[in-house]
Amino acid sequence: MAIIEETQLRATLLAVDEINQAGGVNGRELAPLIYDPQSDAQAYGQYAKRLMIDDGVTMIFGCYTSSSRKAVLPVIERLNGLLWYPTLYEGFEFSPNVIYTGAAPNQNSVALCSYLAETYGKRFYLVGSDYVYPRESNRVMRDLLRARGCTVVGEKYLDLRAKRGEFRPVMQQIKNVGADVIFSTVVGDSTVYLYQAFAEAGLDARIIPIGSLTTTESEVRAMGFDVAAGHVTAAPYFQSVPGDRNDSFVKRYKKRYGADEPTNMCAEAAYFQVHLFAKALALTQSMETDLIKQSVLGIDFEAPQGRVSINAATSHTDLWSRVGRVDRRGQFEIVQQSATSVWADPFLIGRGNLAAAPAHP
């Protein structure tokens, strides 16, 4: 999982530095304490315990996979801490001890599903990593697909640490069943193998693209721009989002970490959530969970993706909904986006707003 987790840490530290350079919060410096659980879910639980008990921390920023979030959950719920979770996830969760700043399914899956079905066809092949996020995410996806009259022509789960060779037979099967679209919930380092196997199998992204909610600029860079070109991702944020706010974020990120280092949706959420936290802290002047939570609900912020706000009803974030297609330079060309930020609906209660009429940019 290192590809993305690393960028989330970097973006978090960038935001912390920005806040400190601007004089801190009410004159006090933010001092991050960093542990590396090495993508091991159990270690996430242990470090959460250590942060809250030994280090006296109440605010925890991080977690990429749903497994790591679920490991931290009981600890922060029992000890009443607050987890700031900057990653898209499968929805259907509401912990009073989490602020969710990544996309819920109604903010990314819905747009992806409609774009792919309208542009490429209705026969979907689902491929994912074998853990909680892909299976739950596909449960939602199946529902959305069916509502659009699409069919699932195959479904395959591979180990999170699947090797390159394991994706070859999957490509053969995709050819055999005659899919129009591949919907991928493969995450982490094996993402690269999926796209490379696709290219090696001689499949054409203009005809059968891989659609994903997790493949970002960072994975694109790792797999090679030519391999990624033509494939599709739905996300609240791409590096290519126009506007001064994003330009300055990208510029500062690259200045600090290197001109070749792209930003991505997870890094952006990791970045703006620290600013949201600082805004809340300036009001409460206390690190106590209940006070911070109270002041962060309903707050809004001019994020690189556009104006976002913490939805007081769900502790999720009202985010933008965008669909991007990878171009030859490894950037996402935005082919569809919402007219405003989309109300977070983690339980998919209002299917109406799923259709939050996508406007073309």
Place this chain on the structure above:
Amino acid sequence: MSEHGQNGSAASGPSRDTGAGDISALDIIVAVPPDQHGDMLARELSRTRGSVRRIWPLPERLPTSADVMFCELTPELAQCLPWVPGKPLAALVAVVNAIGAPQLKLLRDCAPHATLPRPFTGATVVTSLAVGRAQFLYEQRLRARIDKLDETLRSFRSVERAKGILMDKRRLDEEQAYHFIRRQAMSQRVSVAAVAAAIIDSNDILG
């Protein structure tokens, strides 16, 4: 109303009132210093027909195989517990001193289900055992309920859809359709959600 005596040593124990739940014959770990207080605690717990295991000093990691653990509230205890806060594997009773500053931070960190202040009496020992055990079991039930609610929420749509398919294709009413799904789930030993998904899939394929 009950037979509990005032200072309880004789009247409590196995003949507790039944409202507190069953606290006899439990596996109990006692991790307190082996002085006269510790001996007394172990003795009173044995009177509940529990099997009592004594451990001292606190090991790096306490064993997981017990129903109830009586542990001295020390700064090391949180680290020695074989679980992360929020996912306890046994009822935890924190043994504290009645005199001196209360250790509120340690109490928060260890998240015990009950406390037992020194000096003990037979009544306070059994009371803390009953409260600790009952709170632990209640917490487990609440967690199980939340898990089940979560799963129900996630599978709600597919179960509704599967019911619709059965009502349509098999001419069942809603309740019959749901019972059909539940019977299948029980006989195949899988979740209701899995059966619903299978019905929807086969309907998609067969039309």
